[in-house]
Amino acid sequence: GAGVSQSPRYKVAKRGQDVALRCDPISGHVSLFWYQQALGQGPEFLTYFQNEAQLDKSGLPSDRFFAERPEGSVSTLKIQRTQQEDSAVYLCASSSGHLNTEAFFGQGTRLTVV
Amino acid sequence: AQRVTQPEKLLSVFKGAPVELKCNYSYSGSPELFWYVQYSRQRLQLLLRHISRESIKGFTADLNKGETSFHLKKPFAQEEDSAMYYCAVNTNAGKSTFGDGTTLTVKP
Numbered sequence: 001g002a003g004v005s006q007s008p009r010y011k012v013a014k015r016g017q018d019v020a021l022r023c024d025p026i027s028g029h030v031s032l033f034w035y036q037q038a039l040g041q042g043p044e045f046l047t048y049f050q051n052e053a054q055l056d057k058s059g060l061p062s063d064r065f066f067a068e069r070p071e072g073s074v075s076t077l078k079i080q081r082t083q084q085e086d087s088a089v090y091l092c093a094s095s096s097g098h099l100n101t102e103a104f105f106g107q108g109t110r111l112t113v114v
Numbered sequence: 115a116q117r118v119t120q121p122e123k124l125l126s127v128f129k130g131a132p133v134e135l136k137c138n139y140s141y142s143g144s145p146e147l148f149w150y151v152q153y154s155r156q157r158l159q160l161l162l163r164h165i166s167r168e169s170i171k172g173f174t175a176d177l178n179k180g181e182t183s184f185h186l187k188k189p190f191a192q193e194e195d196s197a198m199y200y201c202a203v204n205t206n207a208g209k210s211t212f213g214d215g216t217t218l219t220v221k222p
Contacts, residue, residue: 033208033210040214042118042120042212042214043210045210048208048209056209102160105157
């Protein structure tokens with residue numbers, strides 16, 4: 001595709017509801033990253049995949065957050081029992097995986113928990 | 115742990131004036147530093163990286179390891195430069211730590 005695609009663009013969830021956010025990286029990109037961006041702040045790292053392997057999930061804020069990339073392409077970030085503090089823009093980025101390579105970002109999914 | 119500080123939330127200059135967006139970092143290893151830009155209603159995109167030593171859209175940034183800084187500069191700001199700018203440092207794995215961003219407004 002032309003770039004990293006994320007869906008949905010906007011999601012409103014009631015507190016306690018589960019949500020799933022999708023990321024389609026650039027075809028052939030090995031590395032995939034998820035970031036959380038709260039209002040007025042920079043993106044904060046959540047988790048990183050190299051192909052289907054989740055190599056770093058140190059940024060996931062709680063065990064309610066789960067990410068997968070089962071076939072090494074599309075990734076899903078799932079948030080269970082959403083809380084108001086989960087409201088943020090969730091950004092996905094992909095890169096070729098080579099050293100110093102550029103990461104390409106999606107448009108993000110804006111999650112609002114009410 | 116790595117940390118990136120952008121001390122100015124907002125920066126406003128007139129068209130044609132020089133602009134400098136400040137970035138300081140802390141990182142124990144050998145840093146890879148980047149500037150990203152987000153124009154209104156667009157996605158975050160790479161502006162430049164220190165290792166390339168390039169000038170993009172008239173912007174340059176020099177890595178100063180002694181001061182742990184990577185300030186972004188442009189000698190003559192243009193209205194189309196108005197955007198949000200993020201400084202970021204990468205680990206070896208490629209994950210980025212971002213600053214909180216500076217909103218640059220270039221007034222006519």
